[in-house]
Amino acid sequence: MKCSLDQKFSTGALNRYGNIELSPSSGVLNYGQGLFEGLKAYRNTEGDGILLFRPEENALRMQVGAERMCMPSPSVEQFIHAVKQTVLANKRWVPPQGKGSLYIRPLLMGSGAVLGLAPAPEYTFLVFVSPVGTYFKESIHLVVKDEVHRAFPGGTGGVKAISNYAPVFKAQKQAKSEGFTDVIYLDSVQHKYLEEASACNLFVVKGNVISTPITMGTILPGITRKSVIEIARDHEYQVEERLVALEELFDADEVFCTGTAIVVASVDSITYQGQRIQFKTGDNSVSQQLYKVLTSIQMGLAKDDKNWTVEV
Numbered sequence: 001m002k003c004s005l006d007q008k009f010s011t012g013a014l015n016r017y018g019n020i021e022l023s024p025s026s027g028v029l030n031y032g033q034g035l036f037e038g039l040k041a042y043r044n045t046e047g048d049g050i051l052l053f054r055p056e057e058n059a060l061r062m063q064v065g066a067e068r069m070c071m072p073s074p075s076v077e078q079f080i081h082a083v084k085q086t087v088l089a090n091k092r093w094v095p096p097q098g099k100g101s102l103y104i105r106p107l108l109m110g111s112g113a114v115l116g117l118a119p120a121p122e123y124t125f126l127v128f129v130s131p132v133g134t135y136f137k138e139s140i141h142l143v144v145k146d147e148v149h150r151a152f153p154g155g156t157g158g159v160k161a162i163s164n165y166a167p168v169f170k171a172q173k174q175a176k177s178e179g180f181t182d183v184i185y186l187d188s189v190q191h192k193y194l195e196e197a198s199a200c201n202l203f204v205v206k207g208n209v210i211s212t213p214i215t216m217g218t219i220l221p222g223i224t225r226k227s228v229i230e231i232a233r234d235h236e237y238q239v240e241e242r243l244v245a246l247e248e249l250f251d252a253d254e255v256f257c258t259g260t261a262i263v264v265a266s267v268d269s270i271t272y273q274g275q276r277i278q279f280k281t282g283d284n285s286v287s288q289q290l291y292k293v294l295t296s297i298q299m300g301l302a303k304d305d306k307n308w309t310v311e312v
């Protein structure tokens with residue numbers, strides 16, 4: 001059954017960053033009917049152009065999420081137009097090349113008032129931005145927590161629903177208090193397959209083979225993940241999207257995470273039931289090689305044969 005609604009979004013206005021007005025009985029506040037996206041704008045050369053990385057993918061992912069959450073969604077053109085207008089209006093906040101990027105947060109929410117449990121009668125799409133520094137590559141130590149799950153079959157783990165995130169806070173907080181960077185979640189049915197971390201996808205390297213958990217509704221289909229799979233295949237790695245068992249970590253050479261915020265980052269260690277598994281990191285790692293290729297495309301330093309970047 002099709003659930004997305006047909007509301008048409010009218011062209012919005014640019015407003016100075018500030019609070020927005022929302023009904024206390026809005027769908028987003030009461031029932032979590034909301035979705036967000038995340039992408040970055042980079043300066044391609046000192047003071048010159050500004051590049052977005054695959055914004056169409058974010059627009060399409062929002063459309064898939066909107067269908068799941070019974071919301072209307074902006075068209076790809078409306079989404080990209082709103083992103084471009086917001087970035088242009090904030091051009092001065094895009095950091096110089098190599099010093100970071102402008103993080104872009106599109107947000108779609110049920111803003112109309114609704115008291116009984118039902119989709120909201122009205123929706124708001126907005127975009128806000130913030131400059132962010134280059135991700136500080138401190139060492140990453142993850143812990144597998146099997147008592148908390150991020151997603152379950154038939155749920156919303158495969159879309160970027162706002163309601164997916166608060167449920168990880170408890171596990172994340174506990175992991176941090178134990179000295180870990182973040183949590184790895186296992187599948188919630190058999191408790192034996194790796195899914196992802198709180199906000200990034202996972203890759204496991206063994207020799208020339210790079211494996212990543214398959215996205216079957218419980219893992220967010222990351223745009224960085226999709227891009228890294230293509231880059232790795234171009235570089236003659238064998239990439240497998242499949243169920244990746246927890247035990248495979250004990251035999252892995254390398255593990256890395258991908259995401260818009262983290263880009264591509266090596267994982268130093270993963271702890272499972274008190275046992276710490278250490279992985280290869282550093283300049284000669286597969287992860288570092290993929291990081292360099294990806295960021296060169298994002299910043300316009302390498303030829304963009306795939307047409308992944310979009311000029312603002």
Ligand code: PMP
Nearest residue numbers: 199200201220222223224259260
């Ligand atoms: N998984 C989750 C749960 C996330 O929130 C994110 C961040 N969007 C990712 C994976 C990585 O996705 P992307 O590469 O599109 O940023």
